Amino acid sequence: MRLGIFGGTFDPPHLAHLILADECRYQLELDKVLWVLTPTPPHKLTQDISPLEQRLALLQAALTGEAAFVISRVDIDRPAPHYAVDSMRILHRDYPGDTLVYLMGGDSLRDLPTWHTPRDFITACDEIGVMRRPGAAVDLAELERLLPELPARLRWVNTPLIEISASAVRQRIRTGAPYRHYLPPPVAEMIAARGWYR
Ligand code: ATP
Numbered sequence: 001m002r003l004g005i006f007g008g009t010f011d012p013p014h015l016a017h018l019i020l021a022d023e024c025r026y027q028l029e030l031d032k033v034l035w036v037l038t039p040t041p042p043h044k045l046t047q048d049i050s051p052l053e054q055r056l057a058l059l060q061a062a063l064t065g066e067a068a069f070v071i072s073r074v075d076i077d078r079p080a081p082h083y084a085v086d087s088m089r090i091l092h093r094d095y096p097g098d099t100l101v102y103l104m105g106g107d108s109l110r111d112l113p114t115w116h117t118p119r120d121f122i123t124a125c126d127e128i129g130v131m132r133r134p135g136a137a138v139d140l141a142e143l144e145r146l147l148p149e150l151p152a153r154l155r156w157v158n159t160p161l162i163e164i165s166a167s168a169v170r171q172r173i174r175t176g177a178p179y180r181h182y183l184p185p186p187v188a189e190m191i192a193a194r195g196w197y198r
Pocket of ligand 1: 008009010011016017020103104105107108131132134162163165166167168
């Protein structure tokens with residue numbers, strides 16, 4: 001099997017996550033996409049992140065009825081720190097023989113040198129699929145100089161540029177701006193019903 005590995009905070013999951021993950025599934029010929037919900041993302045330690053139970057409930061709502069999209073508990077069921085390199089090693093153990101394709105936005109690719117042991121992370125991925133993101137210009141030559149293992153694994157996915165981020169959605173909810181249509185309807189409904197992000 002070819003498995004996509006889509007790591008994120010998903011606070012909340014939004015339409016760009018779904019559109020882009022589905023496009024990766026199609027273009028990279030993935031059998032499934034595992035959505036790796038990270039309880040404590042190492043690069044967001046200084047940010048306020050919603051409780052795991054809230055993000056998990058929203059992700060379950062977002063992925064209901066999506067047979068190819070599966071929530072992975074690989075980070076949920078182990079103590080922090082939740083480094084992606086460790087998630088990939090565990091997933092290789094759990095899915096022996098499968099090809100693991102890590103999926104990330106252009107902003108994550110740009111920041112990859114700051115990840116924990118980035119070269120080990122890259123070699124733990126069979127492929128790395130990248131979705132373009134507005135405002136995330138990547139200096140590829142510099143990246144390849146710092147991370148020589150990257151070019152052989154990099155797969156650019158031809159995705160639309162979508163200017164939606166979880167932080168902007170949270171801000172919209174907080175300030176009373178319209179937000180519903182940035183989200184899968186069950187996610188918007190759950191947020192409204194529970195009064196989250198206000
Ligand atoms: P925040 O705004 O809180 O930082 P986010 O919208 O980036 O959140 P995450 O859960 O952190 O959402 O993202 C998970 C993955 O999805 C990351 O690899 C990120 O780069 C990618 N991603 C999220 N939104 C987009 C987008 N609009 N375009 C491309 N990639 C995206």
